[in-house]
Amino acid sequence: MTDHRSIHALRKDRKVQAGATAAALALAGLGLLVAAPAHGSTTTAGTAPVGLTQVAAAAANASGAVLPGMTEYEAEGAQSTTNGKLIGPDYTQGDLATEASGRQAVQLTGQGQYLQFKLTAAANAVDLHYAVPQGASGKLSVYVNGTKLSTELSLTSAYSYISTGGIAGSKTHKFYDDVRLKLPSEAAVGSTVKFQVDSGDTALPYTLDVADFFDVAAPAAQPAGSISVVSDGADASGGGDSTNAFRTAIAAAAAANVPVWIPQGTFRITSALQVNKATIVGAGSWYSQLATNEFINNTSAVSGPVNLSGFAILGSTVGRHDDSTANAINGSLGSGSTVNGLWIQDTNVGFWLQYGNSGITVENSVVLSTDADGLNFNGNATNSTVKNNFLRNTGDDGLALWSMPAPDTGITLSGNTIVQPSLANGIAVYGGSNNTVTGNTIADTNALGSGIAISNQAFLSPFTPLSGTITVSNNTLLRTGALNPNWGHAMGAIRFDSYNSAFSNTTVNLSGNAIDDSPYAAFEIVSGGGSGYAVNGLNFTNNTVNWTGTTVFQAETTGSASVGGLTAANVKVAGSYNYGYPNNTAGTFAINQGSGNSGWSSTPVLTSFPSPSALPPTGPGPGTPTTAPPTTAPPTTQPPAGTDLALHAAVTDTGHTQNYTAGNTVDGDANSYWESTDNAFPQSLTVDLGATRTVGRLVLKLPPASSWATRTETLSVLGSTDNSSYTTLSGSAGRTFNPATGNAVTITLPSGTSARYLRLTFTGNTGWPAGQLSELEAYAS
Incomplete structure (x- = not known):
């Protein structure tokens, strides 16, 4: 909630x-609002994800999940190399780096750019946590030990970029999603797996956050005496509608008091099932897949148990729907039920458990990229465990x-x-x-x-x-x-x-x-x-x-x-x-x-x-080696025309009031703002563009709100290539911000200006006794 x-x-x-x-x-x-784990290390097979359990153990808390065969690698971590762009760290709401694990990620912005991981544990499958621009979709190439796989990853923004206008203070969020792939063969320790932008991979930029590699066990065998959904007409290709076949198999298995078997394949479920009592077993969450937003919907208390294990529920919900039941598992599971080893992704909620649940255990499962809660016991639950x-x-x-x-x-x-x-x-x-x-x-x-x-x-x-x-x-x-x-x-x-x-x-x-x-x-x-x-x-x-x-x-x-x-x-x-x-x-x-x-x-x-x-330290957490990740620096070529060179750049100030920090001026959000120390002119902002760039103009903004009255701020613009020797690019002058014209000011810089560091020095403000700025944008032309 x-x-x-x-x-x-x-x-x-x-x-x-x-x-x-x-x-x-x-x-x-x-x-x-809240924040991030450590990175720069990986787990071995059979341990929990990087930067989570390991750091916890170092802090004397052996906490967090331990999923066998899972090894997690941060894009900015010690096992990664890239010729892309490292973004973050950031703590600004509504920002790609802020929503990334570890507050950092790697962006691939052009053909030939890649992110590569060197495996510390054998793996035969991978789940990639990624973002592409809103409205975009496309392919991304995968290489194992230098050989390109015939199958590319299909990436989409269709299930991301959620807006919840009815929740005060929320912004568009959930930028990332997940895509998973079984490798053609097991990749041994020391192997390299590379994600690269090749010709035809056009959903730029690709933002890659973390890769979870798995050493997936062989598929489980069908339990003796169980009833297979295929025997009742389910289509394992995913082409046909398997809803009625599942209903028939579940009813027959309940009458015979035997399990329901979901074999390898993809099964399309088009309407939710009401299940009073059942044991439903799959071959494993990488093998038995249900294409549905809502598998079970018990809208009143059932006797149970409804036992579920070894399959995936892969949804496709677009946007958050609090008025629907499009939750992977919705309602009651009754008494004594066990949920073990499910994989739930892209549904409204993972588990919304209500109408009476007693002695329930939900364990060893993965829930990714839901639109709302991962798991919620919505009242009437007793003596249950989520572990x-x-x-x-x-x-x-x-x-x-x-x-x-x-x-x-x-x-x-x-x-x-x-x-x-x-x-x-x-x-x-x-x-x-x-x-x-x-x-x-x-x-x-x-x-x-x-x-x-x-x-x-x-x-x-x-x-x-x-x-x-x-x-x-x-x-x-x-x-x-x-x-x-x-x-x-x-x-x-x-x-x-x-x-x-x-x-x-x-x-x-x-x-x-x-x-x-x-x-x-x-x-x-x-x-x-x-x-x-x-x-x-x-x-x-x-x-x-x-x-x-x-x-x-x-x-x-x-x-x-x-x-x-x-x-x-x-x-x-x-x-x-x-x-x-x-x-x-x-x-x-x-x-x-x-x-x-x-x-x-x-x-x-x-x-x-x-x-x-200061903001919290980034990189490894307590007790983790502080080795810098061997990330290849991106090329220092000039970005494409129209690029805001200052977006998410490093920025400092000479002073600020409360939480109105310098970072607000480069976060891409004109509603957040920097305010200098009151009654203490002069005050300065300095932004580091990361490399010497050609800069032709600056666009300065204040929040586009009617409650901001027109004001004139007196400021100058200076530039430097070394953060030591500065030259004046635009002399001190009054710049008028008028809400009627967007509360923005454009400053044209001398032709041929090159700078890595840009500094704004404020000496006056007719609207408040401090420097104020919501966005500092820098453009080449």
Whole structure:
């Protein structure tokens, strides 16, 4: 579920110069944002994905999924070489690098460009996580040990680029998708696999994020006595409609109390099946494939068990559909069901489990590129387990417990890996009682969510708030917690939110968790609905924090927590933010410190959000070798005409206010902006184009909103090839930004200008006592 909260006005919004009340602003809604894992290493066969379990183990948490035969390689990692363009790192909402695993990816922009991996484990199959431009589709060539395969990868944007206009603060997201390929033979350790743009591969640019290689076992044999769907007329070629054949086989198998067998092949299912009780078995998720958006739809409680194993559900949903049931597995599985070894991709939701589920186990499965949640227990679930699953690029929460219309009770989320939720939380517990989140690894989450959220946000009624004991233990969070897009509001890696009601009947025990490289605070305590409900019953024991962009604690409501054994290092801002709403007084949340704390303090008490001193480090995580990836530098030729040379370039400033950082000026989003330190002219922005380029003109923008009044900013443009000696390219002058004409200013530079570094120096602004800029675009002509 996406958190699109409303809250009190935390600061004066610089876009609104006059006339907007705090109450009106509160109605705009509030969302969150989150961040990324390590890269630069790979796993061996039988271990979990790179940068996830390995880093977790280094942090003394053996957390995350372990999928046999899977080895994951980052595009920017130590086993990769490329002559393409490395993008990132970035933390800007709605950006390709931001949504990439590790906040970095490689772009192939022309014929002959490639990304190559050297295998550290044998593999016979690969899944490539990629993005192509919106509306584009095409082929990409694959080479193994220098020999081009006869089969090319088919890439498409059809199931990406989701817009959710009804969710405040959301932008178009879920840029990436997945494509998988069985190799013609096993590639041994030391083999090279290359993805290259050849003649006819035209979906440029190709953005390649991560490749998951698999050593897939031989297909499973048909269980003795089982009924094959083919014997009832199913078409394994995928050409015919196999829906009725599946229905017939499932009914016959239920009557005979034997399994249903899905052999190798692709089977097209055109309408969902209602299944009261069954055991449905495939030859393996790389062999038995169902082409459908919705396989099972039990819209009322069934007796069960409905056991599912060894097949893939490959959907084709276009856009998010909260009003549909186009979820791979929807509704009830009954009692005692086991789901084991499924692969779900490109459906609306992976598992939406409601109407009564008891004793369910979902394990050893892969969920990729869904439009909304990966898995959600939507109330009425008891004593169930979700363990050892790998989820990536979900369009909402990775894993969620939502106690509507009845409580989820006794649920355990254990040993899962969740990467790149592109809109909401890694793991969210909305209400319910006696639930456990343990041993998971969460990384790379994005806007409108935290790494882990423990929340009383109801969304709909009837809702059951938190009660009993909630356990959050031994989880690893890598670069989680970021910037709320609605308010420029810093969000913590783990969030406790009394959104609709107080934490008054629950104890939340947090122990053994490791929070690494959070761009803002490690722990946030908030009442996101704006009513100031208290958060009590928090017990912190033996947690570790390594690197925060701001503080360890960010408390925004009343209540208390007991904290012992919390060790922190590399905390960038001293003290704690502790400013309770609605009291608007300092220190209203009590942080009661026991023994064993080090590296942080609850004092001084901060009453305004601190700006992060820097973004989190990139590259390998704690305990991982810091060897630089042997990535080949891209050619330094001039990019094609019309290219914004400054887009996603490195940029610095001499000062900024709150979270209005320099990075906002090169993110491609005119709605975000940089604002310099107030009342402190002169102030400068310096952008590094990455190589010396011919630059003919600059386009400067402010947000295209009617609430931005016309203003004139006095600024000059300087250029340099070495970041040391600068020459004036355009002298200091007033530049007028008028919303009626797009709030943009074009500056023409002298003919023949060559520069790698461009610097804007601001000395005045008639609209606000600071430099302000939303986009700095540079063009060759």
